[in-house]
Amino acid sequence: MDDKVIELSGLTKRYGEFTAVSELDLSIRRGEIFGLLGPNGAGKTTTILMMLGLAEPSGGRATVCGIDATRNPIEVKRRVGYMPDDIGFYEDRTGLDNLMYTAMLNRISEAEARRRALELLDRVGLGAAADKKTGAYSRGMRQRLGLADVLIKQPEIVILDEPTLGIDPEGVRELLALIRELSRDEGLTVLLSSHHLHQVQQICDRVGLFVGGKLIASGDLAALSQLLDGQSAYAVELDVAGWSDRLAEDIRGLERVTAVSLQEPDALDAAHRAEGIVTVRINGSDDIAAELAASVVGSGASLLGLRPLRYGLDEIYHRYFEGGDPIGELH
Incomplete structure (x- = not known):
């Protein structure tokens, strides 16, 4: 059974001579939280509007839950919940009233609408504000009500376009935790658009890097790090006393080791230099920490430190954007 609930194939949107989205290929699996990450103006919102059938593609196709979004946008909207970056409510009505109105527009009976609305208000932490007019809600409260x-x-599927915009740091933390909790508990597929690196890193299972209307890479952090680091998915730093050329050759001979490099002496602190301790970076095609430790100890050298390394999303983001060349999707 195919678990892809969103499939974009060659999706393109042009406005005259300007290409907002260029030949976008992307698949999102059922139940995952996918982050569409890129600067303002990268084409993220345009992509979302085409997925919802609110903008017609210039080329390609967007399929959501097996439905062509351009040909049958109403059916897509029945399956998808969309929260724009600035969601609007009737400000002279309460949070409960607004939710019930949305529910009844979706042909939910009044009794069921009230039951669901009260349950959801409690779930998003607004139970005590259910009868408060939304005009008096803070930005964070409005985003919770939007969820x-x-x-x-x-x-x-839930699509959230810049959901944390304008919220204070504690409110951001709480909202992201709530999104993850709802996704896991309800089995929801979540597409989250953002230009905030650390927020995407906290919550998303996979990330797509989007710039200039192009998806230049997508995958989980390990896959993106692997591609960025020349096909070396894993890197480890060792602090070793008694390092030797013989030990270096032994480690280079390990099956999954791809590179061995000594850190420059000037980069080491004075204590390390005085005690003859060296720091070595070792790259490999798989997790090689156990084999490295065994090699060092077996050689008679002293292993004083072992640190697995991985690129953070901020470094991945900036390194990719420096080049800007499309790379493709990783699974």
């Missing part, structure tokens, strides 16, 4: 609003029709 409840997209969930009230029980969608299969």
Whole structure:
């Protein structure tokens, strides 16, 4: 059974001579949280609008839950909950009233609408504010209400466009935790668009790097790190006393080792230099920490430190964007 609930194939959007989205290929699996990461103006919102059938592609195709979004946008909207970056509510009505109105627009009976609305308000931490007019809600409260609003029709997919915009740091932390909790508990597929690196890194299972209308890479952090680091998925730093050329050759001979490099002496602290301790970086095609430790100890040298290394999303993001060449999708 195919678990891909969103499939974009050659998706393109042009406005005259300007190409907002260029030949986008992307698949998102059921139940995952996918982060579409890129600077403002990269084409993220345009992509979302084409997925919802709110903008017609200039080329290619967007399929959501097996439905062509251009040919049958109404059916897509029944399956998808969408929260734009600035969601609007009737400010002279309460949070409960707004949710019930959305529910009844989706042909949910009044009794069921009230039940779902009260349950969701509690779930997003707004139970005590259910009867408060939304005009008095803070930005963070409005975003929480927005989550409840997209969930009230029980969608299969939730699309959140810059959901943390304008929220204070503690509110961001709480909102991201809530999104992850809802995704896991309800089995929801979540597409989250953002230009905030650390927020995407905290919550997403996979990330797509988007710039200039092009998806230049996508995958989980390990896959992106592997591609960035010349096909070396893993890197380890060792602090060793008694390092020798013989030990270096033994490590280079290990099956999954791809590179061995000594850190420059000037980069080491004075204590390390005085005690003859060297720091060695070793890259490999797989997790090689156990074999490295055994090689060092077996040679008679002293292993004083072992640190697995991995690129953070911020470094991956900036390194890719320096080049800007499309790379493709990793699974």
